[in-house]
Amino acid sequence: MGFITGILYDSVYHAIPILLCVLGGIFAYKAxxxxxxxxxxxxxxxxxSVLVSFKTENVMLGYIAAVVTCLxxxxxxxxxxxxxxxxxxxIGLAVNMSIVAIAGxxxxxxxxxxxxxxxxxxxxxxxxxxxxxxxPILGGIISGHTIITYIxxxxxxxxxxxxxxxxxxxxxxxxxxxxDSAKSLGLNTNKYRYLAILLGSxxxxxxxxxxxxxxMTIFTNSMTAGRGFIAIAAIYCGRxxxxxxxxxxxxxxxxxxxSVNLSLYAGAAAAVFDVIPYVVMSIVLTVVSxxxxxxxxxxxx
Amino acid sequence: xSIIIETKKLTKKFGDFVANSKIDIQxxxxxxxxxxxxxxxxxxxxxxxxxxxxxPTSGMILLNGKxxxxxxxxxxxxxxxxxxxxxxxxxxxxTVYENILLGSEITKRxxxxxxxxxxxxxxxxxxxxxxxxxxEKIQNISVGLCQQVEILKMLYRNVDILxxxxxxxxxxxxxxxxxxxxxxxxxxxxxTIIVITxxxxxxxxxxxxxxxxxxxQVIGNVKTKDxxxxxxxxxxxxxxxxxxxxxxxxxxxREEEAYRVEGICTVxxxxxxxxxxxxxxxxxxxxxxxAGVEGNGQSELIKVLTGVMTVxxxxxxxGGKDMTNAWPDKLRKFGIGIIPEDRYAQGLCKEMTxxxxxxxxxxxxxxxxxxxxxxxxxxxxxxxDYIQKYDIRVSDQYGVISQLSGGNAQKxxxxxxxxxxxxxxxxxxxxxxxxxxxxxFIHRQLLALRNAGKAVLLISSELTEIMSLSDRIVVMYKxxxxxxVDPQAASAEEIGLLMxxxxxxxxx
Numbered sequence: 064m065g066f067i068t069g070i071l072y073d074s075v076y077h078a079i080p081i082l083l084c085v086l087g088g089i090f091a092y093k094a095x096x097x098x099x100x101x102x103x104x105x106x107x108x109x110x111x112s113v114l115v116s117f118k119t120e121n122v123m124l125g126y127i128a129a130v131v132t133c134l135x136x137x138x139x140x141x142x143x144x145x146x147x148x149x150x151x152x153x154i155g156l157a158v159n160m161s162i163v164a165i166a167g168x169x170x171x172x173x174x175x176x177x178x179x180x181x182x183x184x185x186x187x188x189x190x191x192x193x194x195x196x197x198x199p200i201l202g203g204i205i206s207g208h209t210i211i212t213y214i215x216x217x218x219x220x221x222x223x224x225x226x227x228x229x230x231x232x233x234x235x236x237x238x239x240x241x242x243d244s245a246k247s248l249g250l251n252t253n254k255y256r257y258l259a260i261l262l263g264s265x266x267x268x269x270x271x272x273x274x275x276x277x278x279m280t281i282f283t284n285s286m287t288a289g290r291g292f293i294a295i296a297a298i299y300c301g302r303x304x305x306x307x308x309x310x311x312x313x314x315x316x317x318x319x320x321x322s323v324n325l326s327l328y329a330g331a332a333a334a335v336f337d338v339i340p341y342v343v344m345s346i347v348l349t350v351v352s353x354x355x356x357x358x359x360x361x362x363x364x
Numbered sequence: 365x366s367i368i369i370e371t372k373k374l375t376k377k378f379g380d381f382v383a384n385s386k387i388d389i390q391x392x393x394x395x396x397x398x399x400x401x402x403x404x405x406x407x408x409x410x411x412x413x414x415x416x417x418x419x420p421t422s423g424m425i426l427l428n429g430k431x432x433x434x435x436x437x438x439x440x441x442x443x444x445x446x447x448x449x450x451x452x453x454x455x456x457x458x459t460v461y462e463n464i465l466l467g468s469e470i471t472k473r474x475x476x477x478x479x480x481x482x483x484x485x486x487x488x489x490x491x492x493x494x495x496x497x498x499x500e501k502i503q504n505i506s507v508g509l510c511q512q513v514e515i516l517k518m519l520y521r522n523v524d525i526l527x528x529x530x531x532x533x534x535x536x537x538x539x540x541x542x543x544x545x546x547x548x549x550x551x552x553x554x555x556t557i558i559v560i561t562x563x564x565x566x567x568x569x570x571x572x573x574x575x576x577x578x579x580x581q582v583i584g585n586v587k588t589k590d591x592x593x594x595x596x597x598x599x600x601x602x603x604x605x606x607x608x609x610x611x612x613x614x615x616x617x618r619e620e621e622a623y624r625v626e627g628i629c630t631v632x633x634x635x636x637x638x639x640x641x642x643x644x645x646x647x648x649x650x651x652x653x654x655a656g657v658e659g660n661g662q663s664e665l666i667k668v669l670t671g672v673m674t675v676x677x678x679x680x681x682x683g684g685k686d687m688t689n690a691w692p693d694k695l696r697k698f699g700i701g702i703i704p705e706d707r708y709a710q711g712l713c714k715e716m717t718x719x720x721x722x723x724x725x726x727x728x729x730x731x732x733x734x735x736x737x738x739x740x741x742x743x744x745x746x747x748x749d750y751i752q753k754y755d756i757r758v759s760d761q762y763g764v765i766s767q768l769s770g771g772n773a774q775k776x777x778x779x780x781x782x783x784x785x786x787x788x789x790x791x792x793x794x795x796x797x798x799x800x801x802x803x804x805f806i807h808r809q810l811l812a813l814r815n816a817g818k819a820v821l822l823i824s825s826e827l828t829e830i831m832s833l834s835d836r837i838v839v840m841y842k843x844x845x846x847x848x849v850d851p852q853a854a855s856a857e858e859i860g861l862l863m864x865x866x867x868x869x870x871x872x
Binding site (some may be wrong): 224229230232236237240241243244247248249250347356357358359360361362 | 455
């Protein structure tokens with residue numbers, strides 16, 4: 064029983080950074096901007112949150128600094144990609160590589176392989192919800208997560224409302240789907256692209272904070288380990304719909320939880336289980352694609 | 365009747381090129397005004413100035429006698445001028461009502477008030493007697509309905525003057541009729557309508573007055589009741605044109621069969637059968653026309669016959685050779701020429717040059733390719749030949765293909781396919797969006813090919829085109845062939861009935 068509860072708790076735990084990236088990325092996806100800088104922005108969030116907390120010994124400042132930094136990166140990305148009409152893949156790659164380099168450089172200066180907070184530890188960030196935590200099984204899965212985890216689950220609903228029930232959401236989708244239509248209505252298409260990208264940066268900052276500061280109070284370089292790209296995969300599988308994308312993000316979370324929990328029992332072969340998330344991702348992508356084109360008789364699709 | 369909108373010496377220059385020169389037009393309140401002219405005559409430029417997209421170089425626009433200056437379409441709408449573009453500006457994943465209200469959503473506490481929106485749109489639809497479901501998504505409705513949505517979008521914004529750019533270019537005959545009725549009803553409700561078109565039959569049917577534009581200048585203003593199609597065509601083209609090229613004088617079709625399709629079926633992405641046992645044959649020296657209301661399987665049949673889609677059952681034979689599920693390159697190699705339905709999506713590569721497009725799909729002929737290396741000299745020579753022989757009007761003969769008007773781009777495809785000596789031509793909507801002069805030319809080319817003993821399979825939603833060119837006509841309905849008629853004996857009404865699915869009588 065403990066094993067299953069553990070895996071489910073871990074699924075939530077591991078799904079959160081991906082889920083946040085997904086929530087951030089879907090607006091850019093809908094606005095037809097492929098934001099591959101999710102990974103870099105998340106890493107920046109992780110790095111800045113831990114670095115600032117470490118220097119100031121104030122976690123709140125770490126949160127704020129991470130969000131501000133990611134929004135700044137988002138602005139840069141949007142400026143080059145939207146205003147200057149640069150190639151978003153190249154810009155995204157540049158962001159991803161620069162962040163790793165900058166973080167590496169700072170670590171080098173500090174003469175350390177990682178930044179570890181001494182004044183606090185991961186247990187301090189866990190919130191144990193009264194009443195719910197005492198419910199068997201469910202309590203073990205739902206309770207004891209960090210504040211951003213709960214914000215994430217509320218955000219799924221908020222993002223859905225924002226996407227489908229507000230002018231902003233409709234306009235973002237219009238900009239992505241038929242720019243001519245948006246222009247003929249006098250919409251400032253660039254404004255909606257900027258906002259979509261910045262919203263993504265905000266959520267990536269949260270993802271980074273969650274990954275480094277809240278969960279481990281530690282930063283090591285490249286610790287995002289491709290989660291931003293897994294998020295992109297989830298967005299494509301769910302075609303930008305908040306609920307289906309959430310579903311795919313949870314599957315990837317479950318895969319990682321499995322890999323972590325199974326390696327605990329595997330001894331020397333533990334490393335083998337590290338491949339589970341990536342194998343699961345390949346399988347899911349294949350299955351989604353096969354289902355989509357199962358009956359297609361049109362060539363070259 | 366008072367004049368609602370008027371232009372005085374309106375001129376638009378793009379660099380040195382004068383698109384519109386001193387245009388004077390007057391539109392009366394509550395009339396239907398048609399602006400006719402060939403492709404490239406400057407009709408769209410004029411309308412874009414009236415809709416605030418382009419700023420006039422000189423001259424002025426008067427609305428109810430007062431000069432107005434418009435900087436954007438939003439200004440135009442504020443002045444009560446609305447436009448429905450030839451290419452719709454709708455969002456496929458949104459519903460009809462969402463598209464109508466796009467940009468003027470009704471909100472309650474920051475959230476969209478869907479109930480209020482739907483009620484308003486329903487009222488609007490009722491008021492103007494359109495027939496459309498506001499909850500349907502744009503991606504699921506026909507082109508005709510999309511156009512209704514565009515018109516409603518403008519009506520919701522309370523425009524008095526409605527400009528329609530080539531509104532019938534993409535419509536089926538039935539949808540054209542509906543549109544005409546809608547326009548007449550709108551006129552009765554006090555709207556003024558300006559229609560840009562080059563389809564003269566519709567001009568005669570719906571308009572009150574006509575302005576003819578040629579090379580950026582007004583060359584005639586007439587009341588519709590004082591003119592006729594032939595006169596208008598002469599004014600437009602500047603010479604006599606034959607409006608319908610008829611298949612009458614040539615030799616009789618031979619008895620030999622060139623092409624046979626036997627019982628083919630195929631399914632769509634959700635595994636529904638969309639072609640049911642389609643069988644047909646074309647003899648040498650014969651034009652077989654396939655008529656039908658759009659969306660009855662013609663597109664799928666074209667895809668299957670041109671090798672972009674595969675069949676689940678059935679056989680395709682070209683002169684006895686099995687061509688079932690063959691790829692397009694094999695079809696071309698064995699002598700099937702293809703004029704595709706959408707010339708830019710399937711027939712040409714927009715970013716490439718004219719010479720490159722002239723050899724697309726045919727690298728092994730005319731010596732343009734030697735051991736995998738293209739010979740640009742040969743390509744240019746071939747391109748020059750085509751331009752001359754097919755009267756293709758270009759400004760830069762080796763430049764990109766996208767500079768060409770619709771009619772001339774179509775001629776490039778026709779030159780390419782005809783000059784490779786095909787035994788069968790599959791011609792899909794060969795004159796869609798093509799000007800009158802080019803239509804006459806394309807029709808003559810198709811008949812010349814027929815008279816030379818080749819087979820022609822003509823698929824078109826223009827019934828008049830099918831009737832005047834074909835030796836035999838088969839009618840498609842709901843993915844199958846519902847009947848065959850003899851164009852000499854049958855009337856348009858009879859074929860119309862078959863197209864609507866009313867029994868397979870009158871066939872043979």
